[in-house]
Amino acid sequence: MQVTGTVLTTRRVDAYHALTVVAPGIADRCRPGHFVTASVGGPNTSMLTRRAFAVHDVKPDYGGTVELVFGVRGPGTAWLADLRARDTLDLVGPLGRPFPLPRDPCTCVLVGGEYGSASLFALADALQARGCRVDFVLGAPSADRVFGALRARRMGETTTLTTEDGSLGMRGKVTDVLPGVIADARADAVYACGPMDMLRGVTAVAVEFDIPVQVAVEERMACGIGVCMTCVLPVIGDDGVTRMVRACTDGPAFRGERVRFEDVGTIPFDALGAPGGRHA
Amino acid sequence: MQVTGTVLTTRRVDAYHALTVVAPGIADRCRPGHFVTASVGGPNTSMLTRRAFAVHDVKPDYGGTVELVFGVRGPGTAWLADLRARDTLDLVGPLGRPFPLPRDPCTCVLVGGEYGSASLFALADALQARGCRVDFVLGAPSADRVFGALRARRMGETTTLTTEDGSLGMRGKVTDVLPGVIADARADAVYACGPMDMLRGVTAVAVEFDIPVQVAVEERMACGIGVCMTCVLPVIGDDGVTRMVRACTDGPAFRGERVRFEDVGTIPFDALGAPGGRHA
């Protein structure tokens, strides 16, 4: 649904901006892994497409608020970063398929890269509510771009941090430490959200351990609601056939081993309907 | 010159908005009849062209301020109306040919239609400083669209107001009362600023009295600085030849009898370079 929300608070969190927006109706229905899209630029803007953001936090205040965490990348996020309390923000959501939750209590490692960790805390809440053990692995290029370390420390059985420049936690990538964390925790499942490269690495580790892995992918989106077909990536279906599926409505959460990470940005020759390929 | 000014104050004046902007450099150089152009819409706006506004008031405060008075017509003026103190506004000016002033003291009738009167008070100041007598005639469709009546009453030897609905002053148009005002004041010259129809009528009256009339015209402008050739109107030159001249740099002030009001919006067949016409 669409809501013209009101910005409640804005704050900086290291390299990121956090916006809390009063958006009843959206807040109510959010489940871990959902995202929302924001219209940016105001009236008469030249920016036509909405920007997608994971929902970080949902609170019941004022009928329901959602918090978004984002880095400034281009003009749309720059505009969002300039919003002040009481400004309005047009949101559509919740969108996408949320993370599936395990039926029975088990141990889950939650891996977040950069602002990707924003969507992991609601997930951790939900998992813990089902009696799961949660361990965190958060990473980024540098300390200021690791999001949510404190909260992870509070919530997680263990929390392992990595930075590429060594400014926080271990020097390296989340995939360098992930095998150790999985082994120590005897993890049953992995959830990951972050850059595509990281998701690929995390998936490889989980496959190695032969445990299920859910990844939340990010692709350039023009609509976020499944109508434009711009956000596709090659995913293997239950029938073994690779299809170009939409990150926005078929995802963003996918089973990691089903995503053909090596082929993202291409049409694999054996995908359904690939040029010169076989037809169903 | 271009100045990124800061909005000092905003206020409503009946149907209009008034913005005072700190714009040193522009303020210094403004003479009565000059205009400025404002960039509207902010970053990433879809509105490319500047909007033109007469300079109402110039003050020396803060290194120099200019005041603009405007009605909301479309998205650009709507954006301007939403500005608040401390916002920035990108101005270019002063632009155009200001009103020429008489060499010797004389009696001048200043005629303003709607917000057109905004530019008359600086003119009245300059005329009075040269020892001229000033009489005002201000008109509009309704009382809330007559601008500056109080100030005119303070400054003018006489002030006559007209509204088409009779809600203020005489019911009718400025041209209904102008002959009487000219006769009573034994005016030597007329200055007028307002809608084209009014300028045409005022010019006709002045021609009848055989006294000079200066009109400040308004045409759709894309640049305001004389480079785009979109703002032209047919004006008769000293050599008797009609040319399509630019309102922005050849005007906005013209001798009224030189403007071919009936032909505005056309290319008169006898204009220099008219299709099928004679060539110079």
Place this chain on the structure above:
Amino acid sequence: MGADLRAYLAHVELPNPVLTASGCGGTGRELAQFSDVARLGAFTTRSITMAPRAGRPTPRMAETPSGLLNAVGLQGPGVDAFLQHELPWLVERGTRIVVSIGGGTAAEYAALARRLADVPGITAIEVNLSCPNIEDRGRVFAREGSAAAEVIASVRAATRYDVPVIAKLSPDVADVVAVARACVDGGADALAMINTPVGMSIDVDTMRPALAAGTGGLSGPAVRPLAVRCVWQVHAALPGVPIVGMGGVTTGRDALELILAGACAVAVGTALFNDPYACPRILRELEELLQRRGLDRLADAVGLAHRPAGSQQRTRTDLEESSL
């Protein structure tokens, strides 16, 4: 009482003139979460192809000033899956359905039309002529009147007489009227315009084309002046031919602009991406604008901007903000 908003595509009556544009409304199911697709003037499907198509690699979209570039490449499940999984859902809901078709040869278009000929519930066939003609070095059909006309004639021949065939044209031709005329001569009952002109964007950071495909189709308000011009020119030349206008319609005012230029219906594409409720909103806004202008029937507004200057239908503009 509201205005009479009925729109006519040849002999087919639509209850209102606001359609979705091909390729911009998904399968209909996605939009239905936001508003009722049966309330649309009609739902236009993405361009259906014979075989399933995986489309183009990503990135498939790039934003440009007031525009959007896309290179989806007609991704879709193919006509069989469309008929099995997508069309029935729309039919069940009572949606008026314009089926858009795309092919690489006139024969392929004709084969698609034959596949659709016996299918109940299809309101009209829209022929997407912006596909590369594989028999003419990939030259797009819409770029050449005779190729376009051949496709239209073959589709017209294969389609039931009571289902209108709509030819969808591109603006990036030297003479859109010539192509329009060729299509009408070839049997088109109506025209749709504009499809996206070919554009491109380069990412100055990676110093590479922003789209994996290099070029893409430009849509959104940036192209509206091209759409208005095409509709105007074609309506002036072929006043009797119904036109579905599209290109950058985001508000009722935009829709009215195309209608005044000569469109009898409008389609909404890119605007749906920003506002999934765009179609009902635009319809509401359009109705109000017509009423404020004293136009009780949509049909009276079609092409109204063509009337000779100073003619008397300039009614009721006084109700708008006075223009100085």
Place this chain on the structure above:
Amino acid sequence: MGADLRAYLAHVELPNPVLTASGCGGTGRELAQFSDVARLGAFTTRSITMAPRAGRPTPRMAETPSGLLNAVGLQGPGVDAFLQHELPWLVERGTRIVVSIGGGTAAEYAALARRLADVPGITAIEVNLSCPNIEDRGRVFAREGSAAAEVIASVRAATRYDVPVIAKLSPDVADVVAVARACVDGGADALAMINTPVGMSIDVDTMRPALAAGTGGLSGPAVRPLAVRCVWQVHAALPGVPIVGMGGVTTGRDALELILAGACAVAVGTALFNDPYACPRILRELEELLQRRGLDRLADAVGLAHRPAGSQQRTRTDLEESSL
């Protein structure tokens, strides 16, 4: 030390690649109040015609989303007055001058070129091919390769060998490469693109065309994707031909986009209306962007986006914001 920003239009060297676009810089005097015209890569005049022209009636402009429609109609004083009153002022200041010419027949273009042939101080002749051909029912020259080539050949023949002739093309053709190739075969030393595609806007309040002329030329950022695409396609097909890229350049990034697509220089038009200092600003921004990318010579950036994917010239993009 700054980057080497020299640009080459055939054998003519310009100290930098930022020009004004024809019809957007007045006579030069107006811009000179804001910045030194001699510092421009070159100043392009409005299109000069044989006889004085009063142009089109007003309104001549309408704003569209990220675009501007204009219908000035080549208002100007004619070539004699141009040579007497406008050119000398530019020459005196040491401005590099591209003289744009417009005509109704190939013979008229040739006559203009002859009038200019003995005039000192002209850097290049730009041939505005977007004029109606009065011998072909007003069909615009740029729409038809052979008509365009005929004009170019006649101008080339009448112009001194050391003055390059630049053919200025429109995007609203089915195949811009074909027109470009015809012009080069006709003797064009360089190409300029894009001129404004034809667009239209209707005022929904008056229910009339917003421009007195009905249609107008669309410029500004809205058309940049069309400009980038045209430059890209033509540079790919004719890599040796210098291209002056234009269409919606408002920042150094926009200029770089056209350069990466294959332009060796860029022209700035509509942006001057909003920012009279646009040319020096864009040059400054462009220089900084080149340096940040480790490109010491402008020439190294020309067409760089065409290099095969994954090739090694992808240097120094690491200095930009990391892309996730």
